[in-house]
Amino acid sequence: MPDAKNSPNKNSSTLESRAAKALDADQRAALFAGVAGEPGSPKPDPTLVVDGISRTFGGLKAVDVAHLEIQRGCITGLIGPNGAGKTTLFNLLTGFDRPDTGTWSMDGQELGKMHPHQVARKGVVRTFQLTKALSKLTVLDNVRLGATGQRGEKILNTFLPWTWKAQEREVTERANELLARFKLDAKADDLAGSLSGGQRKLLEMARALMTDPSVVMLDEPMAGVNPALTQSLLGHIKSLRDDGMTVVFVEHDMDVIRDISDWVVVMAQGSVIAESTPEELSNNGAVVDAYLGSHHDQALEFDADGNPVGATAELAEALKKAEVEELAAGGDLSEPEFVKPDTTDGGSHRAKEVN
Numbered sequence: 001m002p003d004a005k006n007s008p009n010k011n012s013s014t015l016e017s018r019a020a021k022a023l024d025a026d027q028r029a030a031l032f033a034g035v036a037g038e039p040g041s042p043k044p045d046p047t048l049v050v051d052g053i054s055r056t057f058g059g060l061k062a063v064d065v066a067h068l069e070i071q072r073g074c075i076t077g078l079i080g081p082n083g084a085g086k087t088t089l090f091n092l093l094t095g096f097d098r099p100d101t102g103t104w105s106m107d108g109q110e111l112g113k114m115h116p117h118q119v120a121r122k123g124v125v126r127t128f129q130l131t132k133a134l135s136k137l138t139v140l141d142n143v144r145l146g147a148t149g150q151r152g153e154k155i156l157n158t159f160l161p162w163t164w165k166a167q168e169r170e171v172t173e174r175a176n177e178l179l180a181r182f183k184l185d186a187k188a189d190d191l192a193g194s195l196s197g198g199q200r201k202l203l204e205m206a207r208a209l210m211t212d213p214s215v216v217m218l219d220e221p222m223a224g225v226n227p228a229l230t231q232s233l234l235g236h237i238k239s240l241r242d243d244g245m246t247v248v249f250v251e252h253d254m255d256v257i258r259d260i261s262d263w264v265v266v267m268a269q270g271s272v273i274a275e276s277t278p279e280e281l282s283n284n285g286a287v288v289d290a291y292l293g294s295h296h297d298q299a300l301e302f303d304a305d306g307n308p309v310g311a312t313a314e315l316a317e318a319l320k321k322a323e324v325e326e327l328a329a330g331g332d333l334s335e336p337e338f339v340k341p342d343t344t345d346g347g348s349h350r351a352k353e354v355n
């Protein structure tokens with residue numbers, strides 16, 4: 001008789017009841033209609049609640065979040081420039097790193113001080129920016145590794161092989177179901193190392209779902225995924241929400257954020273600097289500043305003919321537009337004139353401004 005507590009199939013009824021409670025688009029919009037678009041805003045039915053969490057590396061405060069609530073059953077996008085602290089926050093909340101200060105809980109249960117596998121058992125799982133598939137194991141075995149609390153791990157059970165054999169079967173069955181869900185079943189016996197970047201992201205999601213989590217945290221699930229697989233990945237993320245799970249995901253692409261998020265949290269320099277619906281995001285000055293700020297030190301790129309390309313071309317276009325507007329407003333674009341450094345004054349190389 002399978003042990004309901006430890007079985008990976010423990011909760012087909014839990015799964016069904018959670019899916020039955022999944023919110024449709026109108027219900028989700030109604031939930032956020034009354035939520036203030038500001039950092040730390042209270043949510044109608046939060047599952048994750050974070051308070052005063054901070055993490056310092058040397059002199060750098062990588063995370064310093066006063067208060068954050070994540071709404072149950074919805075997709076929350078976490079954005080912010082490089083180095084904003086998004087991955088560090090994920091690491092802290094899932095037990096992969098320890099904070100200097102702070103507490104956080106899921107449905108009132110404290111998760112601080114727990115190890116990653118304990119956090120996973122409580123129902124919070126995560127994937128990584130760089131996928132962690134074990135390339136020398138098969139795709140199926142990689143997914144099977146996501147199962148926790150296996151009876152076969154306990155010493156007493158080594159004397160009761162029928163108990164772990166039954167569980168082995170359940171683990172394999174669940175892994176095969178998940179591979180089918182993510183359309184990787186044809187690859188079950190291939191080595192994980194042979195998968196494309198996008199397929200590895202799917203494999204990570206399948207593995208994360210082995211513990212039947214309530215909260216799934218995805219760190220840049222679209223990074224390195226070819227465009228053909230992007231839509232399919234987006235569909236899979238939405239399907240987690242349709243199954244009643246809460247999703248938090250880190251993403252840089254604003255189109256993706258707008259497409260699938262119900263709510264967006266913006267981080268910069270370790271703190272939450274804004275929260276809003278995706279529709280209101282581009283009207284938020286703090287968000288625009290955070291992103292422009294991150295591009296100030298971006299390297300300039302030119303093609304072989306010396307024409308600006310990529311972000312540099314966009315910047316050049318924006319500057320040209322600003323110049324035209326300045327001239328139209330009667331402004332003067334002439335630069336202050338400089339003379340060559342005066343080297344006759346005892347070696348001072350300071351340029352002199354001419355009026």
Ligand SMILES: Nc1ncnc2c1ncn2[C@@H]1O[C@H](COP(=O)(O)OP(=O)(O)OP(=O)(O)O)[C@@H](O)[C@H]1O
Pocket residue numbers: 057060062080081082083084085086087088089
């Ligand atoms: N283990 C570490 N040791 C030292 N500094 C670290 C460590 N982990 C992160 N940092 C620093 O903390 C800051 C936040 O990094 P983090 O990776 O969390 O940002 P991020 O928002 O996820 O960035 P990205 O979008 O580039 O992934 C950065 O300045 C980073 O260099």
